[in-house]
Amino acid sequence: RKEVEQDPGPFNVPEGATVAFNCTYSNSASQSFFWYRQDCRKEPKLLMSVYSSGNEDGRFTAQLNRASQYISLLIRDSKLSDSATYLCVVRGSTLGRLYFGRGTQLTVWP
């Protein structure tokens, strides 16, 4: 079983749509949780860390459910520039060791 499971998509949505990505992780001892964004042929860039209480950054909302070992990312009012691959990332109990989901590809069309 993979450490992090993520729906690869692709998700194709019109501008202005709301889209949600989900992710599950297998290790209940996991320490920290992140969403990274990766544009085609570029490096992953941190979008947001995910906290137990849930957190919001502008149009982006991340939620963590430790009991269900489930992480989500909600994007409201999608922009063309949101088109990218979104990576769900979990840190295990070993410091420095990240586990990546396979990424969810999002395309926002005009």
Place this chain on the structure above:
Amino acid sequence: DTEVTQTPKHLVMGMTNKKSLKCEQHMGHRAMYWYKQKAKKPPELMFVYSYEKLSINESVPSRFSPECPNSSLLNLHLHALQPEDSALYLCASSQQQGETDTQYFGPGTRLTVL
């Protein structure tokens, strides 16, 4: 500033060549990482250096040899690579301070092995 730099941006090498990839950060981070990423796949961890010492080696073949000359620099020496080693090689760094520790990635070196 959360900048990690990598050189070169692109590298083409033959199977008998020896080359090196370089990574640099000036954020005072104490951990540095090498990842390999193939197309449409997530990054795969290769090596972790913590306080300039190798702390994780993910069973990487010996044709890849990491080196950490100081806390700001990380090299990856390449020798006798195979065509299947062609990939994007990403360097990352982090403060390595508990649960809030966040890894920042460099732009990568796109390697082609002929």
